[in-house]
Amino acid sequence: MNYFSTVISLLRDRNEFLEEIHNGVKLKSKISALMISSFCFFAVYGAIIGTFHSPLQAASSAIKLPALYLITLLVCLPTLYIFNVLFGAKQTITQHFTYLLTAVSVIALLLCGFAPVTLFFLITVNDYSFFLLLNVIIFTLTGILGVSFLYQIMRPVADGENGQGVKVRTSILRFWLCLYGFVGSQLGWTLRPFFGSPGQFELFRPREGSFFSGVWNALINLLS
Amino acid sequence: MKAELADLMISEQEIERLSGCDVGSIFIGGVFGGVYRTSVFQDPQRLMGFCLTEVAVFLLSCVFTLPLGLVTIRNTSSNIGPNAGMVPFLVVVIGSALLLVGAWNGYMAIRRSHFQRLMHLLDEIDRYHDVIQAIAVLDQLDSASGLPANQPSSLHNRAEVLEALRLTRDSLIASLMTERILRESRGLLARRQELLASIETNLTTVRALEMKHQANEYGQFLNDALEIGMRVQREMQQML
Known part of the structure; x- marks a missing residue:
C-alpha cells in the first residue's frame, strides 16, 4: 500500500511530480494513488465533522465529503479538457485528470491538516452555527489554496506556440476555476447535511434555496 | 549494502523501463486499469494490502454511485419522513458499488492472462533480490564480528557468487x-x-560455477541463482 507515498512525493518534490505528469510518466499509478489517498483524507475529515451530530452522520459525511470533491471534479473535467484542446492544448484527458486530482489531493491534505483544530472545537464548543461557520471558513481557505495551486500548475506555458492560444487557455482556466467553485458549492448544498443540525439524523435535506442563501442565514443566526 | 551488491539490484525504475508497465508489490499497471499479482496471495502482508485496496475501491465506488442513490431517493421519498428513502438509497448505492467492484475484479481476471509471464518474471526478480539481501546480511555480520581487512570473509568465493548473480x-x-x-x-x-x-549461455556458466562449489557452504547461493536462471529459461521457452 504505497498510495500515500505518491502524495508524499508530491509534497516533497512538486516540480518533479508535475514534470512527470507533463511527460505522461506513470499516470495510471498516479491516478490510482491520488484517488485513493484523497478519498481517505476527505473521509477522515468528513467523519470528524459528522461526529458533531452522531456516528450515523459521521459515516454519512465520510462518504459525502469525498463525493463532493471527486464528483465535482468529474463533472467539470470534460469542460476544461474540450475547451483547452479546442484552443491548442496538447495534453491528454488523462493528464488533465491527473492535474486536477493533484489539486484535489492538496485540498484533502490541507483539510486533514485542519482536522485537529476542528476536533478541538468539536470537543470544546457545542454551537451548531459556530461549528458550521468555522468549517465554511476552513473549506473556503483550503478551497482557495487548492484552486490557486491548480492555477499555478495548469497555467498554460508558451512552448513555442503563439501567444494568443496561451492567453485564451489562461482565460479558460480562470473561467473553469469559477465554474468548479460554483458546481462544488451547489453540489455541497445538494448533498447536505455534512454536519447535521441538532435533531434527528437526516440522510439528505429537501431541495431548497442555494449554498449562498444558506451561508447568509447562518451568519444572521450567529449575529442575532 | 556494498556498492557491488547495490549495483546488482534491479531497480523499480529499471523494471518499469524494461517491462513498460508500472510495477508495484500488489498491482501491475496501477489499481485502475492494471492487474493484481498472483504472488499477493503467498505473502500475508501483501494480501492484507490487497484486501484493503479492495475495501478502498468499494468505498470509492460508493462515492461515485452516490448520485444514483440521490436520484432514487428524490424519486421515491414522499412525505412519510426525512429518512423514508434510506433503504432504497442504500440498496442502490451499495448494489451499484458491488457491481462496479465485481466488474473491476472480472476485468483484472481477464487481463491477468496477458501479464502471466511478466508476473512469473517479477516473482523471480523478488527471489533474486532476496539472495542479494542474504549476502548483504552476511557482509554485515562479517563487519559486526570485526574481521580484519586482510582476513578472508565468510564469503571467500564471493567473486564467483557475484559473477553468478550478475549472469542471473x-x-x-x-x-x-x-x-x-x-x-x-x-x-x-x-x-x-x-x-x-x-x-542459455549464462545458465550454463552458472551451472558450471555451481558444480565447482557444490561442496562448500556457499553452494546455496549458487543453487538459488541457478534455480532462478532455470525458471527464467523455462519461462522463456514457454514464451517462445
Whole structure:
C-alpha cells in the first residue's frame, strides 16, 4: 500500500511530480494513488465533522465529503479538457485528470491538516452555527489554496506556440476555476447535511434555496 | 549494502523501463486499469494490502454511485419522513458499488492472462533480490564480528557468487525485454533466438560455477541463482 507515498512525493518534490505528469510518466499509478489517498483524507475529515451530530452522520459525511470533491471534479473535467484542446492544448484527458486530482489531493491534505483544530472545537464548543461557520471558513481557505495551486500548475506555458492560444487557455482556466467553485458549492448544498443540525439524523435535506442563501442565514443566526 | 551488491539490484525504475508497465508489490499497471499479482496471495502482508485496496475501491465506488442513490431517493421519498428513502438509497448505492467492484475484479481476471509471464518474471526478480539481501546480511555480520581487512570473509568465493548473480541479472533483464516485445507485438521478432541463446549461455556458466562449489557452504547461493536462471529459461521457452 504505497498510495500515500505518491502524495508524499508530491509534497516533497512538486516540480518533479508535475514534470512527470507533463511527460505522461506513470499516470495510471498516479491516478490510482491520488484517488485513493484523497478519498481517505476527505473521509477522515468528513467523519470528524459528522461526529458533531452522531456516528450515523459521521459515516454519512465520510462518504459525502469525498463525493463532493471527486464528483465535482468529474463533472467539470470534460469542460476544461474540450475547451483547452479546442484552443491548442496538447495534453491528454488523462493528464488533465491527473492535474486536477493533484489539486484535489492538496485540498484533502490541507483539510486533514485542519482536522485537529476542528476536533478541538468539536470537543470544546457545542454551537451548531459556530461549528458550521468555522468549517465554511476552513473549506473556503483550503478551497482557495487548492484552486490557486491548480492555477499555478495548469497555467498554460508558451512552448513555442503563439501567444494568443496561451492567453485564451489562461482565460479558460480562470473561467473553469469559477465554474468548479460554483458546481462544488451547489453540489455541497445538494448533498447536505455534512454536519447535521441538532435533531434527528437526516440522510439528505429537501431541495431548497442555494449554498449562498444558506451561508447568509447562518451568519444572521450567529449575529442575532 | 556494498556498492557491488547495490549495483546488482534491479531497480523499480529499471523494471518499469524494461517491462513498460508500472510495477508495484500488489498491482501491475496501477489499481485502475492494471492487474493484481498472483504472488499477493503467498505473502500475508501483501494480501492484507490487497484486501484493503479492495475495501478502498468499494468505498470509492460508493462515492461515485452516490448520485444514483440521490436520484432514487428524490424519486421515491414522499412525505412519510426525512429518512423514508434510506433503504432504497442504500440498496442502490451499495448494489451499484458491488457491481462496479465485481466488474473491476472480472476485468483484472481477464487481463491477468496477458501479464502471466511478466508476473512469473517479477516473482523471480523478488527471489533474486532476496539472495542479494542474504549476502548483504552476511557482509554485515562479517563487519559486526570485526574481521580484519586482510582476513578472508565468510564469503571467500564471493567473486564467483557475484559473477553468478550478475549472469542471473542479465538473464532476468533479457527475459523482461523479450516478454515485453512478445506482449506488445504478439509476434516473434528476429532477436528472440539471440536473447534465448544469451540466457542459455549464462545458465550454463552458472551451472558450471555451481558444480565447482557444490561442496562448500556457499553452494546455496549458487543453487538459488541457478534455480532462478532455470525458471527464467523455462519461462522463456514457454514464451517462445
